[in-house]
Amino acid sequence: MAVDPTSLMGPLWTLLAFVALGVLSARRLKVDPRPIATLLIYLIAPLTFFRALVLGGPTPVYLALTAALFVIASLVAVLINRLGKRWLGDEEGSVLAFSAGTGNTGYFGLPVALVLLPPSGVTLYLFCALGVTLYEFTVGFYLSARGRFTVRDSLLKIARLPLIYAFLAALLVEGVGMTVPAAVTDAMSVFPATYTLLGMMIIGMTLGRVSVRSLDGRFIGACVAVRYALWPLLMLGAVLLLKATTGLSQDMALALLLIGVVPMAANVVVVAMELGIAPEKGALAVLITTLAAPLVIPLYLSGMLGLVQ
Template identity: 75%
Template structure:
């Protein structure tokens, strides 16, 4: 199994076009991205998440994948947070800690998953993505908030996040074998595309306000190292260990590797924007890792896939 770099050019150019639209909106129309970030976090993301869970039909095996990715994301974020507190200022360290547990598994990773994996493998990938997303709006949001707020205020902010309740509502619907009306599911179809479009436009809107003085190579270097050095090795080590002990399927193995090699998550900027914490530096790091993805993802997968299939 191999991946042609040209496969990634379509998603890349689409995402960069959305970033460019956001930049134009900020520079020419003076659009404020903060209300959009609030809209994404409190309305669009939870409805997108709820729809994905209902369509996926969560089973105990699928939810185990979600729980495992959630736990892995939390552990990585806590580890990086402990190091970042000593090496970076409070807000930058908090943004780095948040970014350490997540990646662009949806906007960028899903098109690649559709190329690499059969339908069953794509379903496995999506339930892994749900675990990463759940991290973003629980512990990840808390770690970001702690860069600026007290423990009590940070916990209060998490309890106000509707994505947690969307997750519980989806489990309740499935557990009680309730039927969501077709009209409701059709209405929810607009939210995933809106989530992608607005999430990437916020990066462009933030970059429209960036000056050369905000180009912090130490912070950006730390983000790139965590995303493109630590995560690929962690994913490969976990897959090899699980294959040796549990007989992990090739589809799930590939899905886990892909989660480990995607660029930084656009939600790094969304959450930083909502909390008012160094969104400009986060936007620069997200853009650079996204630009590097068409070169690095085929390189990593070309090296790793033979190892897990041999």
């Protein structure tokens, strides 16, 4: 199966247009991105997450995918956290650790999944992506907070994150057999698009304030290596193992491989800004990996799918 690079250009240019709007907002309108980051973390992300879970109809198999990706992301982040703090220092090491466990599975990966996968494959991809998102707002947020705060303060910050409770509420709704009215889910349909728009604009707003001094070659190089070297190899190994033991379907293989090749998560900037930890450096790294995505993703996916078929 070959991946056509032109199929990725639509999502890429849309995301870059949102970044450009963010740059204009910061430079011309002097918009402060920090309140927007808070709005994303404490309101828009939880509602987006809740709606996706309710509509997806979580089953034990789907939730197993979510749990597996959550564990993988957490283990990668913990490993990189130990290495990164020795090499980069506490704050930059914490941002690197957070970014190591996640990727742009939502803003960038989902539009690509809609192009490459049938509806059933998109559902598989979504529940894999939910595991990564759950990592971001639990283990990932804790590791980032530890770059500046004590253990107690970091745990308190996690306890205040509503996304955790949105996840539990969605499981409760499914567990007791409740049906969320269609009018409610329809009204909440504005949140996924808002999540994407504001998430990418925050990158632009942060870049609008970046100076040459923010360019940190070691930090950016480490981010790129983790995202475009470690994760593709990790997901390829997982797919080969599952293929040999369980007879993994082609759609499931592509969903997992796509998780491994998306660019860095825009939430790296959102969380860094909320915690006040090196958001400019994170924004540059996110932009670089996003610009590389149209070249990297078709090349990686075509090569890896050839190995697993």
